[in-house]
Amino acid sequence: MTACWFTLVCVSEETLLSGTFEQLAMPLFERLYNFACWLTQDRQEAEDLVQETYTKALRGFSSFQQGTNFRAWIYKILRNTFLTSRTGLKAAATVSLDIEGEEEALPTVKETPESILLQRSDWQLVQQALEHLPVAYREVLLLCEVEEMSYQEISATLGIPIGTVMSRLSRARRSLRVAVQEMQQKLPEAEPKVRARG
Amino acid sequence: MVCETWTEKLDAYLDGELPPAEAKALGDHLRGCPACAAESLARVQQKRALQSAGQRFTADPAFRARIQNSIAARPSARWSRFLLPTLATAMAVAIVGALAITLNHGTRGQERLLGEVADLHIATLASANPVDVVSTDRHTVKPWFGGKIPFTFNLPELQNSPFTLLGAKVSYLNQSPGAELLFRVRQHQISVFIFQERALGSLRVDDAAQSALSFNVRTWSHNGLRYFVIGDASPQDLDQLSDLIKAAG
Numbered sequence: 001m002t003a004c005w006f007t008l009v010c011v012s013e014e015t016l017l018s019g020t021f022e023q024l025a026m027p028l029f030e031r032l033y034n035f036a037c038w039l040t041q042d043r044q045e046a047e048d049l050v051q052e053t054y055t056k057a058l059r060g061f062s063s064f065q066q067g068t069n070f071r072a073w074i075y076k077i078l079r080n081t082f083l084t085s086r087t088g089l090k091a092a093a094t095v096s097l098d099i100e101g102e103e104e105a106l107p108t109v110k111e112t113p114e115s116i117l118l119q120r121s122d123w124q125l126v127q128q129a130l131e132h133l134p135v136a137y138r139e140v141l142l143l144c145e146v147e148e149m150s151y152q153e154i155s156a157t158l159g160i161p162i163g164t165v166m167s168r169l170s171r172a173r174r175s176l177r178v179a180v181q182e183m184q185q186k187l188p189e190a191e192p193k194v195r196a197r198g
Numbered sequence: 199m200v201c202e203t204w205t206e207k208l209d210a211y212l213d214g215e216l217p218p219a220e221a222k223a224l225g226d227h228l229r230g231c232p233a234c235a236a237e238s239l240a241r242v243q244q245k246r247a248l249q250s251a252g253q254r255f256t257a258d259p260a261f262r263a264r265i266q267n268s269i270a271a272r273p274s275a276r277w278s279r280f281l282l283p284t285l286a287t288a289m290a291v292a293i294v295g296a297l298a299i300t301l302n303h304g305t306r307g308q309e310r311l312l313g314e315v316a317d318l319h320i321a322t323l324a325s326a327n328p329v330d331v332v333s334t335d336r337h338t339v340k341p342w343f344g345g346k347i348p349f350t351f352n353l354p355e356l357q358n359s360p361f362t363l364l365g366a367k368v369s370y371l372n373q374s375p376g377a378e379l380l381f382r383v384r385q386h387q388i389s390v391f392i393f394q395e396r397a398l399g400s401l402r403v404d405d406a407a408q409s410a411l412s413f414n415v416r417t418w419s420h421n422g423l424r425y426f427v428i429g430d431a432s433p434q435d436l437d438q439l440s441d442l443i444k445a446a447g
Binding site: 047130141170 | 268
């Protein structure tokens with residue numbers, strides 16, 4: 001006699017939603033964590049932020065419209081959660097987010113072959129410069145360059161018009177370049193590797 | 199168009215956000231303008247540096263596992279209306295499955311037991327000395343077993359029957375001693391095995407008519423003894439011999 005096994009599975013709508021959420025959300029985990037670290041600049045705070053983001057997103061997933069941009073949706077939750085956190089409120093209070101309407105007096109960047117060469121591999125300087133950028137610039141740069149979001153996605157994530165995305169990106173890039181160049185100028189000049197014999 | 203106008207569009211161009219016509223025009227300009235080409239190169243370098251620098255933090259695997267567990271699909275209390283029928287169904291399936299396995303196990307045990315009985319019968323047929331006591335007299339054969347097996351039994355009266363007692367010997371099944379009686383009906387030989395029921399251990403067999411390795415088999419239990427009648431004779435012959443043995447008690 002052959003023993004036949006079968007399983008009858010009853011799945012609720014909530015189970016399906018939870019399974020779908022997991023499939024959509026977990027591939028973004030590392031990127032969300034990286035983004036959270038850049039925003040909070042503290043790993044423990046970043047973990048709390050990511051944890052809260054996933055909890056909120058799962059809770060509100062039934063209101064997420066299938067077919068729309070899930071990535072922009074969950075990044076928006078993370079960013080809004082950050083902005084209402086103590087660190088986020090502090091960052092927002094320090095630097096006005098409404099800086100698009102004003103022209104900033106940034107130094108003109110003149111590129112020379114040497115400056116281009118210096119920028120090529122100086123990603124550590126870029127990291128330091130990025131750390132010191134206002135959070136509004138930092139986040140738009142990360143969303144564009146690291147997350148490779150389109151202007152449309154950035155617009156949806158940050159809740160600002162596309163034109164504002166473009167202008168903020170432009171200013172953020174210019175600020176970063178200025179910051180990197182200033183840091184390069186402060187670096188001690190390299191010692192000659194071979195001293196001339198007297 | 200002056201260079202300043204072009205450089206305003208340079209970011210969108212490098213981000214792939216410029217409309218195709220404008221992107222083509224800007225590309226043409228860059229090929230002919232060293233200053234704008236240098237500015238473009240600098241911005242590309244910065245983009246690449248930022249892409250590398252931005253991917254800086256890696257999460258602890260334990261933290262990832264915590265997140266994964268916190269969002270994994272799991273039942274909640276209000277799912278009981280789904281859960282209970284599911285559990286009931288699962289239990290029913292488990293019971294049916296366990297029963298099927300038990301029956302399967304029992305069937306296999308019976309097949310094994312009958313197979314061993316058939317082997318004993320074949321070994322007897324193949325032996326040059328099929329029996330240890332050669333006698334047609336039941337009053338000789340029965341006492342012969344005294345002290346050789348831990349039980350006693352009655353032999354049938356074979357007068358006016360087609361069966362002839364050829365002899366007997368001690369046999370073993372499941373490491374337990376028993377009696378083997380050899381009968382003949384016309385040109386067929388039939389073995390009758392008698393073992394203690396408890397000696398069979400976990401092996402069980404139905405009392406219904408059986409067959410093993412093409413031999414016909416009859417088996418029953420009486421007074422704690424298990425009887426097997428096996429041979430290549432007709433089923434009617436086996437039934438008749440079985441009835442005679444049963445009648446002897």
